[in-house]
Amino acid sequence: MLRRTPFGETSLVVHVLTPNHGRVELMAKGAHRPRSRFFGVLDWFDTLELSWVRRGDSELGTLREGELHIRRRQLTRSLRSYRAAQTVVELADLVTRAGFSDREQFALAEGALDALDRAQGPPSALLAGFELKLLEQLGLAPALVTCATCGAPAAAVDPGSVEPRAPFSTAVGGRLCPIHANEAHASGLRVGTLPVSILESAQLALSAPLEELDRAGWPTDRSIRVLDFAGRFLDHHLEARPKSHARFLAAPDRNRRPASRPDAP
């Protein structure tokens, strides 16, 4: 379920993501009546079996049958899991409203809710993995290892430092080699740098199955910084920010180069 809006005293209008029909808008008549067959069925984060009818070219269908298929109870037992699951749903809502909707997206969102429901550790790395995989599905995955423009190796600018950084431009699509970093900069695009270790972790988060990211047990700081990176990249390309992510992303960029201290050697 992507959205749920009360309608009248007892009914609901819901937007659901389906594997075969993309995004569907349905009226659930009397859903709030205790004796309704939909009572307690249309809850967040569950997988449902629904059947509906739609007349003529009306966008709004009428829900006929609704059954709970998979309930993910764990997600409502901790605030951080609940928030992460909310972000998954909000992002699925944002991309399907923009007209992207297919079987793969359904599978990714459902898989993310499953993985969050079974997670033993904090959800940040898992959520970052979901966001990067979503970007990939939209054809917007950042270049994390090689140059976004030419595919050549994109070396760190300060290889000897404690935390080496590589040129990166969100507008160009990711990490850049020195030539294309200069070219992008000369054409007025914003080019910064990001820690190579965070880009490498993001690459892992993009390629590893979501369950593995939970088992990997990354230090909190690393998970948070990869999530910060993925969230900002997504924010830039979707031009919309999920409400559940707004506070996290309102903080200063956690991957910004630390201000040089005057007493540093």
Ligand SMILES: [Zn+2]
């Ligand atoms: Zn290049």
